[in-house]
Amino acid sequence: MANETVLVIExxxxxxxLVRFVLSQAGFAVLSATxxxxxxxxxxxxxxxxxxxxxxxxxMDGWQVAAQLKGDPATAHICVVALTGHTLPGDRQRAFxxxxxxxxxxxxxxxxxxxxxxxxxxxxQARRS
Ligand code: MN
Numbered sequence: 098m099a100n101e102t103v104l105v106i107e108x109x110x111x112x113x114x115l116v117r118f119v120l121s122q123a124g125f126a127v128l129s130a131t132x133x134x135x136x137x138x139x140x141x142x143x144x145x146x147x148x149x150x151x152x153x154x155x156x157m158d159g160w161q162v163a164a165q166l167k168g169d170p171a172t173a174h175i176c177v178v179a180l181t182g183h184t185l186p187g188d189r190q191r192a193f194x195x196x197x198x199x200x201x202x203x204x205x206x207x208x209x210x211x212x213x214x215x216x217x218x219x220x221x222q223a224r225r226s
Contacts, residue, residue: 102126104145106136133157152181160195167196176221
């Protein structure tokens with residue numbers, strides 16, 4: 098699965114650097130944005146294989162970003178995965194309702210993180226083929 102591109106939209110610098118490091122080490126090309134509006138424009142321009150989306154981000158929240166990506170035929174195929182500390186009952190469902198294909202809770206479970214990302218990408222590619 099090397100060389101697939103993941104766009105990480107995350108406003109917490111430490112989390113962003115951690116995710117960027119782990120995914121780069123695993124062979125992914127990593128793009129990043131720190132707010133929803135710029136993240137959406139990077140997604141539209143670069144068409145990554147996956148958007149890893151913090152839900153609590155400035156400018157436009159992650160639920161809105163997911164809905165925009167899934168509502169546009171040009172970006173609807175991108176695998177959108179919520180990455181969030183929102184773990185209250187209902188948050189997960191709300192992420193799926195807004196179009197997310199997967200949900201990973203923070204703090205990250207590092208030993209399993211790359212495997213989860215790869216599994217979600219494979220599921221998304223299987224749906225498309
Ligand atoms: Mn955040």
